[in-house]
Amino acid sequence: MxxxxxxxxxxxxxxxxxxxxxxxxxxxxxxxxxxxIRPFGWKGHQATLRDIAEESLHIHQGLLSNRIQLAVRDGTLDPGPYGMGPWYDVDQDGVSLEIDSGMLTTVVGYLAQLEAPVIRPPRDPGLLDAWAAGRSHFDEIGCSGCHVPTLELDDPKLDARQPAEPDRAAFIIDVAKDGDGPKIEPKYGGYSTSYLVHLFSDLKRHDMGAALATPAPQGTIPARVFLTRSLWGLAETAPYLHDGRAPTVHDAIVLHGGEATRARDAYLALDEPARASVRVFLASLSREPKLFVP
Structure with a gap:
Protein backbone atom coordinates (compact mmCIF):
# COMPACT_ATOMS: atom_id res chain seq x y z
CA MET A 1 0.00 0.00 0.00
CA ILE A 37 8.64 17.87 11.10
CA ARG A 38 11.66 19.58 12.64
CA PRO A 39 11.25 23.33 12.05
CA PHE A 40 14.29 24.57 13.99
CA GLY A 41 17.94 24.84 13.02
CA TRP A 42 19.48 25.60 9.64
CA LYS A 43 19.13 21.97 8.62
CA GLY A 44 15.82 21.34 10.35
CA HIS A 45 17.20 18.99 12.99
CA GLN A 46 15.29 20.08 16.11
CA ALA A 47 11.58 19.45 16.60
CA THR A 48 10.69 21.71 19.53
CA LEU A 49 11.48 25.11 21.00
CA ARG A 50 12.83 23.31 24.04
CA ASP A 51 15.26 21.27 21.97
CA ILE A 52 16.59 24.27 20.04
CA ALA A 53 16.82 26.39 23.20
CA GLU A 54 18.81 23.68 24.97
CA GLU A 55 21.16 23.32 22.01
CA SER A 56 21.57 27.09 21.60
CA LEU A 57 22.46 27.57 25.27
CA HIS A 58 25.23 25.02 24.79
CA ILE A 59 26.56 26.30 21.46
CA HIS A 60 26.32 30.04 22.07
CA GLN A 61 26.59 30.35 25.86
CA GLY A 62 28.62 27.29 26.83
CA LEU A 63 25.86 26.16 29.21
CA LEU A 64 24.93 22.51 29.53
CA SER A 65 21.45 21.56 30.68
CA ASN A 66 21.05 19.20 33.59
CA ARG A 67 19.28 16.79 31.23
CA ILE A 68 22.35 16.50 29.01
CA GLN A 69 24.71 16.18 31.94
CA LEU A 70 22.67 13.47 33.64
CA ALA A 71 22.22 11.60 30.35
CA VAL A 72 26.01 11.56 29.97
CA ARG A 73 26.25 10.19 33.51
CA ASP A 74 23.72 7.46 32.78
CA GLY A 75 25.42 6.48 29.53
CA THR A 76 22.39 7.29 27.37
CA LEU A 77 24.10 10.20 25.60
CA ASP A 78 27.49 10.31 23.91
CA PRO A 79 29.67 12.85 25.77
CA GLY A 80 31.74 13.53 22.65
CA PRO A 81 29.95 16.69 21.46
CA TYR A 82 30.06 18.20 24.94
CA GLY A 83 33.60 17.68 26.17
CA MET A 84 36.18 15.31 27.58
CA GLY A 85 35.64 15.74 31.30
CA PRO A 86 33.83 13.56 33.85
CA TRP A 87 30.03 13.58 33.70
CA TYR A 88 29.67 16.19 36.46
CA ASP A 89 31.81 18.65 34.47
CA VAL A 90 31.93 17.15 31.00
CA ASP A 91 32.68 20.52 29.36
CA GLN A 92 35.41 21.21 31.93
CA ASP A 93 34.29 24.75 32.74
CA GLY A 94 34.29 24.18 36.48
CA VAL A 95 30.51 24.46 36.79
CA SER A 96 28.08 21.55 37.19
CA LEU A 97 24.32 21.36 36.62
CA GLU A 98 24.04 24.77 34.95
CA ILE A 99 20.54 24.79 33.44
CA ASP A 100 17.76 22.99 35.29
CA SER A 101 14.42 22.09 33.70
CA GLY A 102 12.63 25.11 35.18
CA MET A 103 15.20 27.51 33.76
CA LEU A 104 14.83 25.92 30.34
CA THR A 105 11.05 26.18 30.61
CA THR A 106 11.30 29.93 31.22
CA VAL A 107 13.44 30.32 28.09
CA VAL A 108 10.82 28.42 26.09
CA GLY A 109 8.12 30.61 27.60
CA TYR A 110 9.98 33.76 26.58
CA LEU A 111 10.59 32.58 23.02
CA ALA A 112 6.99 31.47 22.58
CA GLN A 113 5.69 34.91 23.59
CA LEU A 114 7.81 37.00 21.23
CA GLU A 115 5.95 39.08 18.68
CA ALA A 116 5.31 37.70 15.22
CA PRO A 117 7.10 39.37 12.30
CA VAL A 118 4.89 41.36 9.95
CA ILE A 119 4.64 42.42 6.31
CA ARG A 120 5.18 46.21 6.15
CA PRO A 121 4.52 47.55 2.64
CA PRO A 122 6.38 50.79 1.87
CA ARG A 123 4.49 54.06 2.29
CA ASP A 124 6.04 55.74 -0.73
CA PRO A 125 3.56 55.37 -3.65
CA GLY A 126 6.34 54.62 -6.13
CA LEU A 127 7.80 51.92 -3.94
CA LEU A 128 4.33 50.57 -3.23
CA ASP A 129 3.87 49.83 -6.93
CA ALA A 130 7.26 48.09 -6.98
CA TRP A 131 6.30 46.15 -3.85
CA ALA A 132 3.10 44.86 -5.46
CA ALA A 133 4.99 43.88 -8.61
CA GLY A 134 7.65 42.15 -6.52
CA ARG A 135 5.01 40.13 -4.68
CA SER A 136 3.70 38.89 -8.02
CA HIS A 137 7.18 38.12 -9.35
CA PHE A 138 7.91 36.19 -6.14
CA ASP A 139 5.19 33.72 -7.11
CA GLU A 140 5.81 33.78 -10.86
CA ILE A 141 9.50 32.84 -10.72
CA GLY A 142 8.89 30.01 -8.26
CA CYS A 143 10.15 31.39 -4.95
CA SER A 144 6.86 30.56 -3.24
CA GLY A 145 7.20 26.91 -4.19
CA CYS A 146 9.46 26.42 -1.17
CA HIS A 147 9.06 29.76 0.63
CA VAL A 148 5.34 29.10 1.04
CA PRO A 149 3.86 32.43 2.17
CA THR A 150 1.26 31.17 4.64
CA LEU A 151 0.68 28.02 6.65
CA GLU A 152 -2.31 27.39 8.91
CA LEU A 153 -1.92 26.63 12.60
CA ASP A 154 -4.83 24.68 14.04
CA ASP A 155 -3.94 24.86 17.74
CA PRO A 156 -2.01 27.89 19.04
CA LYS A 157 -1.50 26.47 22.53
CA LEU A 158 1.99 25.31 23.56
CA ASP A 159 2.91 23.43 26.72
CA ALA A 160 6.32 24.82 27.67
CA ARG A 161 7.03 22.34 30.45
CA GLN A 162 9.47 19.46 30.18
CA PRO A 163 7.75 16.53 28.42
CA ALA A 164 9.34 14.03 30.82
CA GLU A 165 7.37 15.53 33.74
CA PRO A 166 3.73 14.98 32.74
CA ASP A 167 2.49 14.93 36.33
CA ARG A 168 3.44 18.54 36.91
CA ALA A 169 1.02 21.37 36.21
CA ALA A 170 1.02 22.42 32.57
CA PHE A 171 2.55 25.74 31.53
CA ILE A 172 0.29 26.62 28.61
CA ILE A 173 1.13 29.53 26.33
CA ASP A 174 -1.26 30.71 23.64
CA VAL A 175 1.07 31.93 20.92
CA ALA A 176 -1.83 33.77 19.27
CA LYS A 177 -2.62 35.85 22.36
CA ASP A 178 0.06 35.78 25.06
CA GLY A 179 3.09 38.04 25.24
CA ASP A 180 4.22 40.77 22.87
CA GLY A 181 2.22 41.83 19.82
CA PRO A 182 1.63 41.75 16.96
CA LYS A 183 0.49 38.15 16.86
CA ILE A 184 -0.47 35.63 14.22
CA GLU A 185 -3.90 36.42 12.83
CA PRO A 186 -7.06 34.31 13.09
CA LYS A 187 -8.39 32.96 9.81
CA TYR A 188 -11.98 33.51 10.89
CA GLY A 189 -13.81 35.42 13.56
CA GLY A 190 -15.24 33.66 16.56
CA TYR A 191 -13.86 31.45 19.28
CA SER A 192 -12.88 28.42 17.22
CA THR A 193 -10.57 29.23 14.32
CA SER A 194 -7.27 28.31 12.80
CA TYR A 195 -4.51 30.91 12.53
CA LEU A 196 -2.54 32.21 9.56
CA VAL A 197 1.23 32.11 9.96
CA HIS A 198 2.98 34.16 7.27
CA LEU A 199 6.16 32.16 7.60
CA PHE A 200 7.37 31.96 3.99
CA SER A 201 8.62 28.40 4.45
CA ASP A 202 7.43 24.89 3.73
CA LEU A 203 9.29 23.55 6.80
CA LYS A 204 10.86 20.99 4.50
CA ARG A 205 14.49 20.14 3.74
CA HIS A 206 15.92 20.67 0.25
CA ASP A 207 19.18 20.07 -1.57
CA MET A 208 20.65 23.54 -2.07
CA GLY A 209 23.64 22.54 -4.18
CA ALA A 210 27.35 22.04 -3.66
CA ALA A 211 28.20 25.74 -3.32
CA LEU A 212 26.20 26.08 -0.09
CA ALA A 213 27.18 22.72 1.39
CA THR A 214 28.46 22.69 4.95
CA PRO A 215 31.90 21.16 5.65
CA ALA A 216 30.24 18.02 7.01
CA PRO A 217 26.78 16.46 7.33
CA GLN A 218 24.72 17.10 10.46
CA GLY A 219 23.94 13.64 11.70
CA THR A 220 22.06 11.94 8.88
CA ILE A 221 21.32 15.24 7.09
CA PRO A 222 23.63 15.66 4.07
CA ALA A 223 25.94 18.66 3.78
CA ARG A 224 24.01 20.06 0.80
CA VAL A 225 20.62 19.85 2.49
CA PHE A 226 18.97 22.67 4.43
CA LEU A 227 15.56 23.51 5.86
CA THR A 228 13.74 26.16 3.83
CA ARG A 229 14.60 29.26 5.77
CA SER A 230 11.53 31.17 6.93
CA LEU A 231 11.56 34.66 5.41
CA TRP A 232 9.37 36.45 7.93
CA GLY A 233 11.47 39.11 9.62
CA LEU A 234 14.01 38.86 6.77
CA ALA A 235 14.71 42.59 6.64
CA GLU A 236 16.14 42.52 10.17
CA THR A 237 18.44 39.53 9.78
CA ALA A 238 21.35 40.48 7.47
CA PRO A 239 23.82 39.04 6.63
CA TYR A 240 22.14 36.07 5.04
CA LEU A 241 22.49 32.28 4.62
CA HIS A 242 23.63 29.79 7.23
CA ASP A 243 27.17 31.16 7.46
CA GLY A 244 26.45 34.84 6.77
CA ARG A 245 28.31 34.80 3.46
CA ALA A 246 25.65 36.85 1.66
CA PRO A 247 25.70 40.55 2.65
CA THR A 248 22.55 41.34 0.63
CA VAL A 249 19.32 39.63 -0.34
CA HIS A 250 20.45 39.66 -3.98
CA ASP A 251 23.65 37.82 -3.05
CA ALA A 252 21.65 35.24 -1.10
CA ILE A 253 19.33 34.57 -4.04
CA VAL A 254 22.24 34.20 -6.47
CA LEU A 255 23.85 31.60 -4.21
CA HIS A 256 20.78 29.36 -4.34
CA GLY A 257 21.46 26.10 -6.16
CA GLY A 258 20.29 22.50 -6.22
CA GLU A 259 16.51 22.33 -6.08
CA ALA A 260 16.36 26.16 -6.10
CA THR A 261 18.32 26.53 -9.35
CA ARG A 262 15.27 27.06 -11.54
CA ALA A 263 13.85 29.82 -9.30
CA ARG A 264 17.29 31.48 -9.05
CA ASP A 265 17.71 31.45 -12.82
CA ALA A 266 14.22 32.86 -13.29
CA TYR A 267 15.11 35.72 -10.93
CA LEU A 268 18.32 36.42 -12.84
CA ALA A 269 16.39 36.39 -16.12
CA LEU A 270 14.23 39.30 -14.96
CA ASP A 271 15.29 42.80 -15.95
CA GLU A 272 16.81 44.93 -13.21
CA PRO A 273 13.61 46.85 -12.32
CA ALA A 274 11.77 43.54 -11.88
CA ARG A 275 14.59 42.07 -9.76
CA ALA A 276 14.58 45.24 -7.68
CA SER A 277 10.84 44.89 -7.13
CA VAL A 278 11.38 41.39 -5.71
CA ARG A 279 13.90 42.85 -3.28
CA VAL A 280 11.49 45.65 -2.33
CA PHE A 281 8.89 43.03 -1.49
CA LEU A 282 11.37 40.96 0.54
CA ALA A 283 12.43 44.10 2.43
CA SER A 284 8.84 44.41 3.67
CA LEU A 285 9.14 41.13 5.59
CA SER A 286 10.07 42.86 8.80
CA ARG A 287 9.07 43.53 12.38
CA GLU A 288 7.12 46.33 13.98
CA PRO A 289 9.51 48.97 15.35
CA LYS A 290 9.85 49.08 19.12
CA LEU A 291 10.99 51.80 21.46
CA PHE A 292 13.58 50.65 23.98
CA VAL A 293 14.27 52.99 26.89
CA PRO A 294 17.65 52.23 28.54
Missing part, protein backbone atom coordinates in the same frame (compact mmCIF):
# COMPACT_ATOMS: atom_id res chain seq x y z
CA UNK A 2 1.30 3.45 -0.92
CA UNK A 3 0.32 6.61 0.95
CA UNK A 4 0.96 10.20 -0.09
CA UNK A 5 2.47 12.31 2.71
CA UNK A 6 0.83 15.71 2.58
CA UNK A 7 0.21 18.16 5.40
CA UNK A 8 -0.79 21.83 5.27
CA UNK A 9 -0.75 21.45 1.50
CA UNK A 10 2.96 20.52 1.51
CA UNK A 11 4.04 17.23 -0.07
CA UNK A 12 6.68 15.18 1.70
CA UNK A 13 6.64 12.42 -0.89
CA UNK A 14 5.16 8.97 -0.39
CA UNK A 15 5.56 6.02 1.95
CA UNK A 16 4.94 2.38 1.07
CA UNK A 17 3.91 -0.47 3.37
CA UNK A 18 4.42 -4.00 2.06
CA UNK A 19 2.20 -6.94 2.96
CA UNK A 20 4.87 -8.34 5.30
CA UNK A 21 4.85 -5.14 7.35
CA UNK A 22 8.02 -3.69 5.82
CA UNK A 23 7.96 0.10 5.49
CA UNK A 24 9.73 1.66 2.50
CA UNK A 25 10.84 5.26 3.15
CA UNK A 26 12.66 5.60 -0.17
CA UNK A 27 10.17 8.09 -1.59
CA UNK A 28 9.92 10.26 1.54
CA UNK A 29 11.08 13.81 0.78
CA UNK A 30 12.40 16.60 2.98
CA UNK A 31 11.87 14.95 6.35
CA UNK A 32 13.35 12.14 8.45
CA UNK A 33 12.01 8.58 8.10
CA UNK A 34 10.16 9.05 11.41
CA UNK A 35 8.08 11.72 9.58
CA UNK A 36 8.57 14.29 12.37
Missing amino acids: EQALTTKGISFGRITADADGTIDHGSVEGVDPDLT
Whole structure:
Protein backbone atom coordinates (compact mmCIF):
# COMPACT_ATOMS: atom_id res chain seq x y z
CA MET A 1 0.00 0.00 0.00
CA GLU A 2 1.30 3.45 -0.92
CA GLN A 3 0.32 6.61 0.95
CA ALA A 4 0.96 10.20 -0.09
CA LEU A 5 2.47 12.31 2.71
CA THR A 6 0.83 15.71 2.58
CA THR A 7 0.21 18.16 5.40
CA LYS A 8 -0.79 21.83 5.27
CA GLY A 9 -0.75 21.45 1.50
CA ILE A 10 2.96 20.52 1.51
CA SER A 11 4.04 17.23 -0.07
CA PHE A 12 6.68 15.18 1.70
CA GLY A 13 6.64 12.42 -0.89
CA ARG A 14 5.16 8.97 -0.39
CA ILE A 15 5.56 6.02 1.95
CA THR A 16 4.94 2.38 1.07
CA ALA A 17 3.91 -0.47 3.37
CA ASP A 18 4.42 -4.00 2.06
CA ALA A 19 2.20 -6.94 2.96
CA ASP A 20 4.87 -8.34 5.30
CA GLY A 21 4.85 -5.14 7.35
CA THR A 22 8.02 -3.69 5.82
CA ILE A 23 7.96 0.10 5.49
CA ASP A 24 9.73 1.66 2.50
CA HIS A 25 10.84 5.26 3.15
CA GLY A 26 12.66 5.60 -0.17
CA SER A 27 10.17 8.09 -1.59
CA VAL A 28 9.92 10.26 1.54
CA GLU A 29 11.08 13.81 0.78
CA GLY A 30 12.40 16.60 2.98
CA VAL A 31 11.87 14.95 6.35
CA ASP A 32 13.35 12.14 8.45
CA PRO A 33 12.01 8.58 8.10
CA ASP A 34 10.16 9.05 11.41
CA LEU A 35 8.08 11.72 9.58
CA THR A 36 8.57 14.29 12.37
CA ILE A 37 8.64 17.87 11.10
CA ARG A 38 11.66 19.58 12.64
CA PRO A 39 11.25 23.33 12.05
CA PHE A 40 14.29 24.57 13.99
CA GLY A 41 17.94 24.84 13.02
CA TRP A 42 19.48 25.60 9.64
CA LYS A 43 19.13 21.97 8.62
CA GLY A 44 15.82 21.34 10.35
CA HIS A 45 17.20 18.99 12.99
CA GLN A 46 15.29 20.08 16.11
CA ALA A 47 11.58 19.45 16.60
CA THR A 48 10.69 21.71 19.53
CA LEU A 49 11.48 25.11 21.00
CA ARG A 50 12.83 23.31 24.04
CA ASP A 51 15.26 21.27 21.97
CA ILE A 52 16.59 24.27 20.04
CA ALA A 53 16.82 26.39 23.20
CA GLU A 54 18.81 23.68 24.97
CA GLU A 55 21.16 23.32 22.01
CA SER A 56 21.57 27.09 21.60
CA LEU A 57 22.46 27.57 25.27
CA HIS A 58 25.23 25.02 24.79
CA ILE A 59 26.56 26.30 21.46
CA HIS A 60 26.32 30.04 22.07
CA GLN A 61 26.59 30.35 25.86
CA GLY A 62 28.62 27.29 26.83
CA LEU A 63 25.86 26.16 29.21
CA LEU A 64 24.93 22.51 29.53
CA SER A 65 21.45 21.56 30.68
CA ASN A 66 21.05 19.20 33.59
CA ARG A 67 19.28 16.79 31.23
CA ILE A 68 22.35 16.50 29.01
CA GLN A 69 24.71 16.18 31.94
CA LEU A 70 22.67 13.47 33.64
CA ALA A 71 22.22 11.60 30.35
CA VAL A 72 26.01 11.56 29.97
CA ARG A 73 26.25 10.19 33.51
CA ASP A 74 23.72 7.46 32.78
CA GLY A 75 25.42 6.48 29.53
CA THR A 76 22.39 7.29 27.37
CA LEU A 77 24.10 10.20 25.60
CA ASP A 78 27.49 10.31 23.91
CA PRO A 79 29.67 12.85 25.77
CA GLY A 80 31.74 13.53 22.65
CA PRO A 81 29.95 16.69 21.46
CA TYR A 82 30.06 18.20 24.94
CA GLY A 83 33.60 17.68 26.17
CA MET A 84 36.18 15.31 27.58
CA GLY A 85 35.64 15.74 31.30
CA PRO A 86 33.83 13.56 33.85
CA TRP A 87 30.03 13.58 33.70
CA TYR A 88 29.67 16.19 36.46
CA ASP A 89 31.81 18.65 34.47
CA VAL A 90 31.93 17.15 31.00
CA ASP A 91 32.68 20.52 29.36
CA GLN A 92 35.41 21.21 31.93
CA ASP A 93 34.29 24.75 32.74
CA GLY A 94 34.29 24.18 36.48
CA VAL A 95 30.51 24.46 36.79
CA SER A 96 28.08 21.55 37.19
CA LEU A 97 24.32 21.36 36.62
CA GLU A 98 24.04 24.77 34.95
CA ILE A 99 20.54 24.79 33.44
CA ASP A 100 17.76 22.99 35.29
CA SER A 101 14.42 22.09 33.70
CA GLY A 102 12.63 25.11 35.18
CA MET A 103 15.20 27.51 33.76
CA LEU A 104 14.83 25.92 30.34
CA THR A 105 11.05 26.18 30.61
CA THR A 106 11.30 29.93 31.22
CA VAL A 107 13.44 30.32 28.09
CA VAL A 108 10.82 28.42 26.09
CA GLY A 109 8.12 30.61 27.60
CA TYR A 110 9.98 33.76 26.58
CA LEU A 111 10.59 32.58 23.02
CA ALA A 112 6.99 31.47 22.58
CA GLN A 113 5.69 34.91 23.59
CA LEU A 114 7.81 37.00 21.23
CA GLU A 115 5.95 39.08 18.68
CA ALA A 116 5.31 37.70 15.22
CA PRO A 117 7.10 39.37 12.30
CA VAL A 118 4.89 41.36 9.95
CA ILE A 119 4.64 42.42 6.31
CA ARG A 120 5.18 46.21 6.15
CA PRO A 121 4.52 47.55 2.64
CA PRO A 122 6.38 50.79 1.87
CA ARG A 123 4.49 54.06 2.29
CA ASP A 124 6.04 55.74 -0.73
CA PRO A 125 3.56 55.37 -3.65
CA GLY A 126 6.34 54.62 -6.13
CA LEU A 127 7.80 51.92 -3.94
CA LEU A 128 4.33 50.57 -3.23
CA ASP A 129 3.87 49.83 -6.93
CA ALA A 130 7.26 48.09 -6.98
CA TRP A 131 6.30 46.15 -3.85
CA ALA A 132 3.10 44.86 -5.46
CA ALA A 133 4.99 43.88 -8.61
CA GLY A 134 7.65 42.15 -6.52
CA ARG A 135 5.01 40.13 -4.68
CA SER A 136 3.70 38.89 -8.02
CA HIS A 137 7.18 38.12 -9.35
CA PHE A 138 7.91 36.19 -6.14
CA ASP A 139 5.19 33.72 -7.11
CA GLU A 140 5.81 33.78 -10.86
CA ILE A 141 9.50 32.84 -10.72
CA GLY A 142 8.89 30.01 -8.26
CA CYS A 143 10.15 31.39 -4.95
CA SER A 144 6.86 30.56 -3.24
CA GLY A 145 7.20 26.91 -4.19
CA CYS A 146 9.46 26.42 -1.17
CA HIS A 147 9.06 29.76 0.63
CA VAL A 148 5.34 29.10 1.04
CA PRO A 149 3.86 32.43 2.17
CA THR A 150 1.26 31.17 4.64
CA LEU A 151 0.68 28.02 6.65
CA GLU A 152 -2.31 27.39 8.91
CA LEU A 153 -1.92 26.63 12.60
CA ASP A 154 -4.83 24.68 14.04
CA ASP A 155 -3.94 24.86 17.74
CA PRO A 156 -2.01 27.89 19.04
CA LYS A 157 -1.50 26.47 22.53
CA LEU A 158 1.99 25.31 23.56
CA ASP A 159 2.91 23.43 26.72
CA ALA A 160 6.32 24.82 27.67
CA ARG A 161 7.03 22.34 30.45
CA GLN A 162 9.47 19.46 30.18
CA PRO A 163 7.75 16.53 28.42
CA ALA A 164 9.34 14.03 30.82
CA GLU A 165 7.37 15.53 33.74
CA PRO A 166 3.73 14.98 32.74
CA ASP A 167 2.49 14.93 36.33
CA ARG A 168 3.44 18.54 36.91
CA ALA A 169 1.02 21.37 36.21
CA ALA A 170 1.02 22.42 32.57
CA PHE A 171 2.55 25.74 31.53
CA ILE A 172 0.29 26.62 28.61
CA ILE A 173 1.13 29.53 26.33
CA ASP A 174 -1.26 30.71 23.64
CA VAL A 175 1.07 31.93 20.92
CA ALA A 176 -1.83 33.77 19.27
CA LYS A 177 -2.62 35.85 22.36
CA ASP A 178 0.06 35.78 25.06
CA GLY A 179 3.09 38.04 25.24
CA ASP A 180 4.22 40.77 22.87
CA GLY A 181 2.22 41.83 19.82
CA PRO A 182 1.63 41.75 16.96
CA LYS A 183 0.49 38.15 16.86
CA ILE A 184 -0.47 35.63 14.22
CA GLU A 185 -3.90 36.42 12.83
CA PRO A 186 -7.06 34.31 13.09
CA LYS A 187 -8.39 32.96 9.81
CA TYR A 188 -11.98 33.51 10.89
CA GLY A 189 -13.81 35.42 13.56
CA GLY A 190 -15.24 33.66 16.56
CA TYR A 191 -13.86 31.45 19.28
CA SER A 192 -12.88 28.42 17.22
CA THR A 193 -10.57 29.23 14.32
CA SER A 194 -7.27 28.31 12.80
CA TYR A 195 -4.51 30.91 12.53
CA LEU A 196 -2.54 32.21 9.56
CA VAL A 197 1.23 32.11 9.96
CA HIS A 198 2.98 34.16 7.27
CA LEU A 199 6.16 32.16 7.60
CA PHE A 200 7.37 31.96 3.99
CA SER A 201 8.62 28.40 4.45
CA ASP A 202 7.43 24.89 3.73
CA LEU A 203 9.29 23.55 6.80
CA LYS A 204 10.86 20.99 4.50
CA ARG A 205 14.49 20.14 3.74
CA HIS A 206 15.92 20.67 0.25
CA ASP A 207 19.18 20.07 -1.57
CA MET A 208 20.65 23.54 -2.07
CA GLY A 209 23.64 22.54 -4.18
CA ALA A 210 27.35 22.04 -3.66
CA ALA A 211 28.20 25.74 -3.32
CA LEU A 212 26.20 26.08 -0.09
CA ALA A 213 27.18 22.72 1.39
CA THR A 214 28.46 22.69 4.95
CA PRO A 215 31.90 21.16 5.65
CA ALA A 216 30.24 18.02 7.01
CA PRO A 217 26.78 16.46 7.33
CA GLN A 218 24.72 17.10 10.46
CA GLY A 219 23.94 13.64 11.70
CA THR A 220 22.06 11.94 8.88
CA ILE A 221 21.32 15.24 7.09
CA PRO A 222 23.63 15.66 4.07
CA ALA A 223 25.94 18.66 3.78
CA ARG A 224 24.01 20.06 0.80
CA VAL A 225 20.62 19.85 2.49
CA PHE A 226 18.97 22.67 4.43
CA LEU A 227 15.56 23.51 5.86
CA THR A 228 13.74 26.16 3.83
CA ARG A 229 14.60 29.26 5.77
CA SER A 230 11.53 31.17 6.93
CA LEU A 231 11.56 34.66 5.41
CA TRP A 232 9.37 36.45 7.93
CA GLY A 233 11.47 39.11 9.62
CA LEU A 234 14.01 38.86 6.77
CA ALA A 235 14.71 42.59 6.64
CA GLU A 236 16.14 42.52 10.17
CA THR A 237 18.44 39.53 9.78
CA ALA A 238 21.35 40.48 7.47
CA PRO A 239 23.82 39.04 6.63
CA TYR A 240 22.14 36.07 5.04
CA LEU A 241 22.49 32.28 4.62
CA HIS A 242 23.63 29.79 7.23
CA ASP A 243 27.17 31.16 7.46
CA GLY A 244 26.45 34.84 6.77
CA ARG A 245 28.31 34.80 3.46
CA ALA A 246 25.65 36.85 1.66
CA PRO A 247 25.70 40.55 2.65
CA THR A 248 22.55 41.34 0.63
CA VAL A 249 19.32 39.63 -0.34
CA HIS A 250 20.45 39.66 -3.98
CA ASP A 251 23.65 37.82 -3.05
CA ALA A 252 21.65 35.24 -1.10
CA ILE A 253 19.33 34.57 -4.04
CA VAL A 254 22.24 34.20 -6.47
CA LEU A 255 23.85 31.60 -4.21
CA HIS A 256 20.78 29.36 -4.34
CA GLY A 257 21.46 26.10 -6.16
CA GLY A 258 20.29 22.50 -6.22
CA GLU A 259 16.51 22.33 -6.08
CA ALA A 260 16.36 26.16 -6.10
CA THR A 261 18.32 26.53 -9.35
CA ARG A 262 15.27 27.06 -11.54
CA ALA A 263 13.85 29.82 -9.30
CA ARG A 264 17.29 31.48 -9.05
CA ASP A 265 17.71 31.45 -12.82
CA ALA A 266 14.22 32.86 -13.29
CA TYR A 267 15.11 35.72 -10.93
CA LEU A 268 18.32 36.42 -12.84
CA ALA A 269 16.39 36.39 -16.12
CA LEU A 270 14.23 39.30 -14.96
CA ASP A 271 15.29 42.80 -15.95
CA GLU A 272 16.81 44.93 -13.21
CA PRO A 273 13.61 46.85 -12.32
CA ALA A 274 11.77 43.54 -11.88
CA ARG A 275 14.59 42.07 -9.76
CA ALA A 276 14.58 45.24 -7.68
CA SER A 277 10.84 44.89 -7.13
CA VAL A 278 11.38 41.39 -5.71
CA ARG A 279 13.90 42.85 -3.28
CA VAL A 280 11.49 45.65 -2.33
CA PHE A 281 8.89 43.03 -1.49
CA LEU A 282 11.37 40.96 0.54
CA ALA A 283 12.43 44.10 2.43
CA SER A 284 8.84 44.41 3.67
CA LEU A 285 9.14 41.13 5.59
CA SER A 286 10.07 42.86 8.80
CA ARG A 287 9.07 43.53 12.38
CA GLU A 288 7.12 46.33 13.98
CA PRO A 289 9.51 48.97 15.35
CA LYS A 290 9.85 49.08 19.12
CA LEU A 291 10.99 51.80 21.46
CA PHE A 292 13.58 50.65 23.98
CA VAL A 293 14.27 52.99 26.89
CA PRO A 294 17.65 52.23 28.54
